[in-house]
Amino acid sequence: MAYELAIGDRSYSSWSLRGWLLFDAFGLPVTLRRYRLYSPEMDDLHRDFAPALLLPALRLPEGIVTGETLAIAETLAERHPGAGLWPEQAEARAAARYLAAEMHSGFAALRGHCAMNLLKSYSDCAPDAAVLADLARIESRWSGARARYGAGGPWLFGRYSIADAFFAPVAARIAGHNLPVGPDATAYVAAHLAHPSFRRWRAMGWAEHVEQPFYRRPWPERPWPGSVPRQAEPAEGPSLNVSCPCSGKPVTDFLRLDGRVWGFCNRFCRDKTMADPDAWPAFLAMEANLEAVNHS
Numbered sequence: 113m114a115y116e117l118a119i120g121d122r123s124y125s126s127w128s129l130r131g132w133l134l135f136d137a138f139g140l141p142v143t144l145r146r147y148r149l150y151s152p153e154m155d156d157l158h159r160d161f162a163p164a165l166l167l168p169a170l171r172l173p174e175g176i177v178t179g180e181t182l183a184i185a186e187t188l189a190e191r192h193p194g195a196g197l198w199p200e201q202a203e204a205r206a207a208a209r210y211l212a213a214e215m216h217s218g219f220a221a222l223r224g225h226c227a228m229n230l231l232k233s234y235s236d237c238a239p240d241a242a243v244l245a246d247l248a249r250i251e252s253r254w255s256g257a258r259a260r261y262g263a264g265g266p267w268l269f270g271r272y273s274i275a276d277a278f279f280a281p282v283a284a285r286i287a288g289h290n291l292p293v294g295p296d297a298t299a300y301v302a303a304h305l306a307h308p309s310f311r312r313w314r315a316m317g318w319a320e321h322v323e324q325p326f327y328r329r330p331w332p333e334r335p336w337p338g339s340v341p342r343q344a345e346p347a348e349g350p351s352l353n354v355s356c357p358c359s360g361k362p363v364t365d366f367l368r369l370d371g372r373v374w375g376f377c378n379r380f381c382r383d384k385t386m387a388d389p390d391a392w393p394a395f396l397a398m399e400a401n402l403e404a405v406n407h408s
């Protein structure tokens with residue numbers, strides 16, 4: 113039996129994003145079960161993943177359920193010592209644990225005012241003093257970690273760690289609400305928006321086509337500040353490929369990209385690829401194979 117992770121709507125559930133990044137960003141395989149927030153599906157979650165009340169919840173291969181994202185992170189780090197979930201060096205690891213724990217329990221003003229919504233970006237959310245104080249604390253915690261431990265890469269401890277997974281939704285909130293931060297934090301936020309796992313999650317959120325009115329805000333909107341994906345659109349078959357790059361199954365749903373039609377085994381696979389074609393390695397490999405055949 114493999115790991116089974118219960119998640120909520122990808123566009124809105126910041127804790128589900130953290131939980132999923134603990135697998136995807138570290139190459140750990142997991143089976144997902146999605147439950148729609150604020151719907152009767154939450155009763156199904158409570159039945160399927162008892163005693164969990166909130167998302168994410170993880171069923172371990174031996175059958176027991178663990179919840180609370182920090183507990184999930186520690187459990188995975190202990191079980192997969194070679195996956196690099198925490199920094200290798202003990203002092204850095206202690207600092208990373210402190211950052212993840214502070215994120216887990218803190219920054220209530222920022223989290224309350226700027227809900228994560230990966231479908232929207234606002235040009236001005238009128239942050240109050242409490243939100244700006246949380247933001248200043250976050251910036252100073254990020255720059256402290258980067259200055260002392262971050263020399264080996266764009267992340268808080270150089271290499272991507274649990275601490276970064278915990279701050280990914282904060283980066284999304286800063287980007288999504290155009291919150292004022294300095295150049296170092298801006299670069300760190302940009303690294304999150306460009307991270308392949310984050311891009312895949314956001315593309316899957318779009319492909320879910322779930323709108324939760326609860327997250328709608330009356331603020332002026334602007335385009336999402338991450339990179340602009342290659343433009344794809346729904347299409348009719350036939351396609352260049354006969355089997356889906358995600359599953360290997362026969363194709364039924366199609367998109368057009370750069371003048372070519374590609375097929376997928378269902379609408380979700382098609383739509384997540386349409387949202388951000390360059391986030392999907394198996395799709396890119398399929399495109400590259402065609403280029404190689406055309407040039408041989």
Ligand SMILES: N[C@@H](CCC(=O)N[C@@H](CS)C(=O)NCC(=O)O)C(=O)O
Binds near residue numbers: 124167168179180181
């Ligand atoms: N402290 C929890 C927070 C989890 C949480 O608040 N999850 C939200 C979704 S992002 C949830 O399940 N909300 C459903 C509800 O409140 O009924 C953790 O670390 O996992």
